[in-house]
Amino acid sequence: MLQQISLPGLFITATDTEVGKTIIAGAIADWFRRRARRVGVLKPVASGCVKRREGLVSEDAEFLAHCADARFPLDLICPNRYFEPLAPSVAADRAGVAVDFGAVQRSIDLMSASSDVMIVEGAGGVMTPLSATVSVLDVMEQLQLPVVIVARPGLGTVNHTVLTVDAVRARGLKVVGVVINRYPPDRAGVPEETNPALVEKWAKVPVLTLVPDVDAGITDRLPADVVAAIDRVDWDLLSR
Secondary structure, three states, X not given: OOOOOOOOEEEEEEOOOOOOHHHHHHHHHHHHHOOOOOEEEEOOEEOOOEEEOOEEEOHHHHHHHHHHOOOXXXXXXXXXXXXXXXXXXXXXXXXXXXXOHHHHHHHHHHHHOOOXXXXXXXXXXXXXXXXXXXXXXXXXXHHOOOEEEEEOOOXXXXXXXXXXXXXXXXXXXXXXXXXEEEEOOOOOOHHHHHHHHHHXXXXXXXXXXXXXXXXXXXXXXXXHHHHHHHOOOOHHHHOO
């Protein structure tokens, strides 16, 4: 059982895997860093990690650490790491190493002591199983942070987003808004042009910003277009 995070912060989740929530979480962490805030970043569980000399490393955690200018080691930022790119519960079972939620709490305790704000990134969508009995949504409920949902721009995203918002709200959590990621401004079709308004109508939640498709994976720097899109939002206000 995790304890509620007492600091201001945000939990970044998504409508599905591979939607790009890491770049959004990193960009939000960077927004706070550029305003001289001490940013704690946490990815409780990651699968699909890479093998390095020092062991398994989450590249998502590396990116978050870079964006936040983190003072904490990567094994604190991501305390549970698995090699196979599978649902964390499956990756943990196959590795024979259960997810250690006590380690997650230790990370929170240590980082909270010297941070002004916490940015937490989930794994996959909200119903992704982390263990036999715990989902990402269960962790979100325990931490009690305001929630940002990252969504795709194209056909199908209204359904996925509304279902995600409803699931989060059913746990009594506050959804502060949706970020539509990888938006193609120069080649948007009817779905991309109409989906933001439909999301707002049916999910009853604001679309905070449209982040352009920059045709880039996770690197050690944020594209200027992503920074500009994130800068349209007052994340400090939403994190409280």
